[in-house]
Amino acid sequence: MRLTRKNILAIGLAAAALVTTPFAQAQAQGKLKVGLMLPYSGTYAALGNAIENGFRLYVAEQGGKLSGREIEFVKVDDESDPSKATDNVNKLIKRDNVDVIVGPVHSGVAMAMARAAKESGTLLIVPNAGADAVTGAMCAPNIFRSSFSNWQSSFAAGDVVARQGKKKAITITWKYAAGEEMTTAFKEGFEKSGGQVVKQLTLPFPGVEFQALLTDIAAAKPDAVFAFFAGGGAVKFVKDYAAAGLNKSIPLYGPGFLTDGTLEAQGDSAQGIFTTLHYADALNTPRDNAFRLAYAKVYKQQPDVYAVQGYDAGQILAVGLSAVQGDVRKKAEFAAAVEKAIIDSPRGPFTLSKAHNPVQNIYLRKVDGKENKLVSVAAKALNDPARGCRL
Ligand code: PHB
Numbered sequence: 001m002r003l004t005r006k007n008i009l010a011i012g013l014a015a016a017a018l019v020t021t022p023f024a025q026a027q028a029q030g031k032l033k034v035g036l037m038l039p040y041s042g043t044y045a046a047l048g049n050a051i052e053n054g055f056r057l058y059v060a061e062q063g064g065k066l067s068g069r070e071i072e073f074v075k076v077d078d079e080s081d082p083s084k085a086t087d088n089v090n091k092l093i094k095r096d097n098v099d100v101i102v103g104p105v106h107s108g109v110a111m112a113m114a115r116a117a118k119e120s121g122t123l124l125i126v127p128n129a130g131a132d133a134v135t136g137a138m139c140a141p142n143i144f145r146s147s148f149s150n151w152q153s154s155f156a157a158g159d160v161v162a163r164q165g166k167k168k169a170i171t172i173t174w175k176y177a178a179g180e181e182m183t184t185a186f187k188e189g190f191e192k193s194g195g196q197v198v199k200q201l202t203l204p205f206p207g208v209e210f211q212a213l214l215t216d217i218a219a220a221k222p223d224a225v226f227a228f229f230a231g232g233g234a235v236k237f238v239k240d241y242a243a244a245g246l247n248k249s250i251p252l253y254g255p256g257f258l259t260d261g262t263l264e265a266q267g268d269s270a271q272g273i274f275t276t277l278h279y280a281d282a283l284n285t286p287r288d289n290a291f292r293l294a295y296a297k298v299y300k301q302q303p304d305v306y307a308v309q310g311y312d313a314g315q316i317l318a319v320g321l322s323a324v325q326g327d328v329r330k331k332a333e334f335a336a337a338v339e340k341a342i343i344d345s346p347r348g349p350f351t352l353s354k355a356h357n358p359v360q361n362i363y364l365r366k367v368d369g370k371e372n373k374l375v376s377v378a379a380k381a382l383n384d385p386a387r388g389c390r391l
Helices: 005-018 022-029 045-061 082-095 107-120 150-163 177-192 211-220 231-243 263-270 286-299 305-323 331-340
Strands: 032-038 069-077 100-102 123-126 143-145 168-174 196-203 224-228 252-255 274-277 358-368 371-382
Touching (some): 032 045, 032 082, 045 069, 045 286, 082 100, 100 305, 107 123, 107 143, 107 177, 150 224, 177 224, 211 231, 231 263, 274 371
Parallel strands (some): 168 196
16 A cells, blocks of 8 residues: 555544544543432432532542543432332433432432332432442342441441440331331340330421420430431421420430531530431541531531532442443443442541442541531441342
8 A cells, every 4th residue: 555645544544443542432422411319308408419519529529520521410309209209210211311320318219219220220329318228139230329228327326325324215216218227227236235125206207296206205214315317307306305305314316317417507405416427527537638628618518428428429430430431331340340449438438348338437426516526436347238139
């Protein structure tokens, strides 16, 4: 072949086609569509916003792109309503054709989402909802969690309360999967350490008519109360508990959701409450300090556990995407990379279990002023039992 200008151009083009750089691939793939299915109204609205803030902060720190792909957000307010969850998630999957879904907060909504994700194969990263089944019986290669399982948040609290010398406890929560699983896990841990749960009180989600139940507690005089509420409901419960004078006679405990992101509003009523959670204020590690500073600069407020979980959903996505050069269709490679990764979280580094739930430290915290101050590590590298998962 003679080296004419035309031939040189043809050879050049052929060579360029052979060497597809990640950059060229990312351009060909276009924007990455991220469906955010979170509560933007109702008792969990603040949680949804903090998760989105955390996720966006991580993306911004990567220059606004992951694996060379710009991010396009499609948002759905799931209203923490399980009866609307299947329709909502199918809109994201079928109408909007998203590449990945990040959500939800509410365990009942999560079950419907996990079912749809499993059926369609759409990538799902759960940045809060603790429903045990999501990384248990419903676990799947394309479903990951950046947060916790309900069992994990509350099991260690049982031992903590027993060690503080409490013999008889009452649990109180909303009657749905999260509350039921957290109080059951607390009971399991408490009774294993010699305590006894004498009564389990519930009210419908997201109700805040606590008065009759507080009267029951006052009459029963247990040594301790263990409560799961979160968001707006947690603010009201902790305030009502103190207004009834119960905080003076019967110490209140809970998973950390009871006092996370809520202390501004709870004020004096929350002082001294012990909780267990996979995050705490004043961890004082370089990683967490840098995260908190960056978050406060952008959003003019302190981050909470939900912001951390949103941020880490971004990190998990980035690890998987980078292994597949931005091509989310390569699901096995995506999962293999995430399964091997150590996620450098503000909460401390964690790995994902075989069932794709974080294996993480559970901290004991105590409310002091506007902070859930770290007291100790209640359980080191706690793994969820992943009951029923066959991954
Ligand atoms: C849940 O429904 O799984 C849930 C909701 C709010 C929390 C924690 C768990 O703070």
